[in-house]
Amino acid sequence: MTSLLELHNLTKAFFGIAAVKDVSLSINAGETLGLIGQNGAGKSTLVNIVGGVVHSDSGHMTLSEQPYTPRIPADAQHAGVAFIHQELNLFTNLTIAENIFISNFPRMGVLRTIDRAKIKALTGELLASVGLDIPSDTYVERISPGERQLVEIAKALYQDASLIIFDEPTTSLTARETERLFAIMGQLRAQGKAIVYISHILGDVQKLSDQIAVMRDGELVACEPASALTIKRMISLMVGRSIEQLYPKRTTSPTTDPLLTAKNISASGIVEDISFTLHKGEVLGLFGLMGSGRTELARMIFGADQFESGEIVVEGELVRKPSPRSSIHNKIAFVTENRREEGLLMSIDIANNISLVSLPEFARSMLQVIDQRQMFDSARETANTLQLKSGDIRQQPVKSLSGGNQQKVVIAKWLLSRPSIFIMDEPTRGIDVGAKYEIYTIIDRLAAEGSGVLIISSELEELIGMCDRILVMSRGEIYGEFTREQFQDERILRAAFREQDLPMMSVHDGQAKRD
Amino acid sequence: MQKQPFNVFRFFLNNSTIFLFIAVFIIFGLSSPRTAIGDTGIDFPRFWLPENILNIIKQAAVFAGIIGVGMTFVLLTAGIDLSVGSNMYLSVVCAGLLMRSSGLEIVPALFVSLLVGTLYGAFNAFCIVRLKIIPFMTTLATLVVGRGLGTALTSSQQIDFPERMNAFGQTMVFGVIPMPIVVFVLVVLAAWFILTQTQFGRQVYAVGNDIDVAKKAGINTDRNLAMVYIISGFCAGLAGFVLASQLGGRVDRSFGETREFDAIAAAVLGGTSLFGGVGNVFGTVIGAMLIQMVGIGLQFNLVNLYLQPMARAFIIFLAIFFDSLREANYKKLKRRFIRPVHSASSEARAADAGD
Numbered sequence: 001m002t003s004l005l006e007l008h009n010l011t012k013a014f015f016g017i018a019a020v021k022d023v024s025l026s027i028n029a030g031e032t033l034g035l036i037g038q039n040g041a042g043k044s045t046l047v048n049i050v051g052g053v054v055h056s057d058s059g060h061m062t063l064s065e066q067p068y069t070p071r072i073p074a075d076a077q078h079a080g081v082a083f084i085h086q087e088l089n090l091f092t093n094l095t096i097a098e099n100i101f102i103s104n105f106p107r108m109g110v111l112r113t114i115d116r117a118k119i120k121a122l123t124g125e126l127l128a129s130v131g132l133d134i135p136s137d138t139y140v141e142r143i144s145p146g147e148r149q150l151v152e153i154a155k156a157l158y159q160d161a162s163l164i165i166f167d168e169p170t171t172s173l174t175a176r177e178t179e180r181l182f183a184i185m186g187q188l189r190a191q192g193k194a195i196v197y198i199s200h201i202l203g204d205v206q207k208l209s210d211q212i213a214v215m216r217d218g219e220l221v222a223c224e225p226a227s228a229l230t231i232k233r234m235i236s237l238m239v240g241r242s243i244e245q246l247y248p249k250r251t252t253s254p255t256t257d258p259l260l261t262a263k264n265i266s267a268s269g270i271v272e273d274i275s276f277t278l279h280k281g282e283v284l285g286l287f288g289l290m291g292s293g294r295t296e297l298a299r300m301i302f303g304a305d306q307f308e309s310g311e312i313v314v315e316g317e318l319v320r321k322p323s324p325r326s327s328i329h330n331k332i333a334f335v336t337e338n339r340r341e342e343g344l345l346m347s348i349d350i351a352n353n354i355s356l357v358s359l360p361e362f363a364r365s366m367l368q369v370i371d372q373r374q375m376f377d378s379a380r381e382t383a384n385t386l387q388l389k390s391g392d393i394r395q396q397p398v399k400s401l402s403g404g405n406q407q408k409v410v411i412a413k414w415l416l417s418r419p420s421i422f423i424m425d426e427p428t429r430g431i432d433v434g435a436k437y438e439i440y441t442i443i444d445r446l447a448a449e450g451s452g453v454l455i456i457s458s459e460l461e462e463l464i465g466m467c468d469r470i471l472v473m474s475r476g477e478i479y480g481e482f483t484r485e486q487f488q489d490e491r492i493l494r495a496a497f498r499e500q501d502l503p504m505m506s507v508h509d510g511q512a513k514r515d
Numbered sequence: 516m517q518k519q520p521f522n523v524f525r526f527f528l529n530n531s532t533i534f535l536f537i538a539v540f541i542i543f544g545l546s547s548p549r550t551a552i553g554d555t556g557i558d559f560p561r562f563w564l565p566e567n568i569l570n571i572i573k574q575a576a577v578f579a580g581i582i583g584v585g586m587t588f589v590l591l592t593a594g595i596d597l598s599v600g601s602n603m604y605l606s607v608v609c610a611g612l613l614m615r616s617s618g619l620e621i622v623p624a625l626f627v628s629l630l631v632g633t634l635y636g637a638f639n640a641f642c643i644v645r646l647k648i649i650p651f652m653t654t655l656a657t658l659v660v661g662r663g664l665g666t667a668l669t670s671s672q673q674i675d676f677p678e679r680m681n682a683f684g685q686t687m688v689f690g691v692i693p694m695p696i697v698v699f700v701l702v703v704l705a706a707w708f709i710l711t712q713t714q715f716g717r718q719v720y721a722v723g724n725d726i727d728v729a730k731k732a733g734i735n736t737d738r739n740l741a742m743v744y745i746i747s748g749f750c751a752g753l754a755g756f757v758l759a760s761q762l763g764g765r766v767d768r769s770f771g772e773t774r775e776f777d778a779i780a781a782a783v784l785g786g787t788s789l790f791g792g793v794g795n796v797f798g799t800v801i802g803a804m805l806i807q808m809v810g811i812g813l814q815f816n817l818v819n820l821y822l823q824p825m826a827r828a829f830i831i832f833l834a835i836f837f838d839s840l841r842e843a844n845y846k847k848l849k850r851r852f853i854r855p856v857h858s859a860s861s862e863a864r865a866a867d868a869g870d
Binding site (some may be wrong): 042053072073074077078083085089090091092093094098102103105107110111113114 | 708710713714717718720721723724725728729730731732733734735792793
């Protein structure tokens with residue numbers, strides 16, 4: 001079989017740190033290559049070189065036995081390489097059809113006007129082939145993230161690519177949409193297209209791939225048939241050692257001193273009558289399906305959104321009008337779900353991002369001049385405690401960091417203000433196993449030092465691994481509460497799905513034990 | 516997608532510029548001096564006479580409309596062109612000097628003006644796209660340079676065009692429609708066509724929505740950005756020539772000054788966002804007419820000449836204030852609901868428990 005795409009000795013460095021080191025790899029037509037590795041292992045950089053988004057410092061590529069040197073993404077597209085990025089790349093102010101054809105509309109007549117009838121018909125076919133039943137003239141701002149992902153795929157289909165790169169395509173998809181995506185990938189493979197599939201969900205990678213390439217610290221450490229790799233071995237290849245446990249052992253147990261109490265919080269159409277207490281030294285999990293109101297609740301507690309009735313008490317004191325300002329004053333930290341948009345100033349250097357919340361502490365004299373040296377020293381110290389992997393923190397912009405390291409910057413930012421309450425919304429989303437373990441260790445340390453941590457997650461396993469107690473939200477209400485001895489994934493999931501045989505709140509059932 | 520119930524407040528907000536337009540039209544009409552129509556004996560507000568309405572449209576076209584259309588292209592890409600006023604001046608100075616020195620006829624002179632305006636825009640485009648200087652600084656610099664060049668060419672003297680320029684300005688198309696209005700309509704229709712019916716136009720919206728995504732999507736963003744500044748320059752060259760013909764063919768050194776402000780205001784009043792990706796040319800037409808109507812209305816009502824700019828600024832402020840209200844309201848609309856909104860949540864729970 002001839003190789004469709006061959007990479008020869010590709011190397012790329014950012015800010016003096018090698019992101020891709022001497023990688024050689026080939027992929028055949030009709031084959032799916034799984035690409036795995038920790039965040040920062042160089043997967044995204046590697047596929048960005050293939051997609052023409054970044055240029056390699058050395059090495060070369062061939063596509064269908066021809067030299068392949070994409071300078072810009074358009075070159076890659078013309079050569080038949082489609083790229084479905086982790087972040088969606090659609091124009092929200094245009095329609096679905098316009099998005100698909102934006103770089104090359106079918107046109108007609110002497111005036112070269114857009115052939116609306118034709119794009120409508122073509123888009124209809126493309127959308128049908130990805131199973132999306134939405135009119136082609138719907139504006140993209142009106143469709144859900146999962147639907148947008150399918151539009152991206154429809155776009156790749158239209159470009160008739162011979163190689164399609166999927167970079168973490170399932171993070172924003174529901175289970176059903178994910179199934180549909182996998183079915184489409186199967187069809188594409190049957191049509192002889194080559195697929196590169198990047199994901200942190202190793203089970204999916206194993207199921208979908210013919211070959212699996214594992215990267216670590218910019219190097220390709222293995223490329224083996226999927227059938228020859230177990231998930232355990234994939235993980236040990238990724239981290240370079242075998243991970244015995246995914247979660248650190250919790251070092252302390254929670255106290256009974258209330259730190260934060262929410263009483264009967266309601267906001268019409270969003271949450272209803274929410275009450276709970278977070279104690280000192282406690283790690284409290286908030287589990288719920290997508291759209292159960294978890295994030296909305298977290299934002300209300302932090303004061304980022306308003307609620308209509310109910311109250312919030314922090315360390316025995318009623319918070320009159322919760323706002324992000326009052327919350328920061330009350331030593332509440334909020335690690336947001338969407339670190340790209342809400343948590344970080346992406347083009348600013350790491351040190352300034354870290355010191356953002358605690359800037360007033362470094363202001364000196366009446367003029368409130370910032371003590372730069374102390375600010376950088378503190379930022380560096382915090383970065384070191386979290387083992388942030390970066391170049392010079394005063395120079396390197398946050399956007400050049402890997403996902404896991406970006407998340408560490410968000411945590412560092414809050415850590416510097418020494419909060420007593422942490423609200424973390426999906427703290428390990430899109431982060432690899434190794435970085436996850438480090439984040440869990442940080443969470444355990446925070447609790448051991450007497451902070452209260454509220455973790456919101458859609459990964460039940462991680463909550464079971466880390467929490468002292470789990471609250472389950474469903475349709476804007478708290479629908480179940482489980483203490484550590486009651487942890488059992490099936491029961492918790494049933495609560496999230498509002499199964500009727502489940503008694504409401506505090507299930508006391510001795511046999512439900514975690515093994 | 517959920518249908519929102521009809522809401523008067525929201526309806527007003529979404530169409531605030533039109534309502535403001537109608538309100539200003541009515542208020543100025545009622546307060547303007549009246550005149551008897553023929554011998555019917557009816558007193559009719561002079562502000563509402565067809566001549567005056569035509570006059571408003573004509574002035575809107577030459578002062579803010581044509582350059583406002585060009586500005587709309589630029590703003591759609593999240594850029595800005597501060598140099599259009601100076602461009603109008605330099606373009607028409609070049610045309611005027613040639614008309615006087617070598618007896619150039621109207622049509623060739625118009626082409627000279629268009630050519631100079633387009634090259635002026637192309638220079639802006641070169642600085643922005645090739646030299647990567649941000650649009651604000653580029654066009655601020657060329658604002659000064661363009662006017663400086665024009666003043667040097669004329670030794671700061673007023674240019675008096677030959678009489679045929681004045682005649683051209685008074686041309687009536689089909690005997691009834693003033694020439695500037697016809698030019699304006701053609702410009703607006705062409706712009707509408709380009710923005711909605713051509714690939715380039717849709718790509719302008721895409722670039723304004725997210726330039727990085729546009730690059731990844733394989734759009735030639737450099738060419739698109741260059742084109743919008745060239746179009747803006749072309750419109751300035753055209754507007755300069757038409758405006759000069761309206762002023763009786765006299766162009767002094769303050770010609771076109773602060774017009775960039777009116778052009779930006781017209782586009783923004785018409786709903787074009789300064790952040791790119793949102794807007795259309797018909798909005799700009801309404802915006803330009805609103806600005807001109809306020810100006811003329813204030814003259815009709817004999818408002819102190821020195822207070823007039825403040826009154827105009829106030830109207831613009833009001834319109835932009837409505838725009839920000841609209842934005843806030845829009846955000847609220849986009850809020851995600853995850854449970855039924857009716858407050859009878861206890862009922863809902865009871866129902867849930869029941870089935």
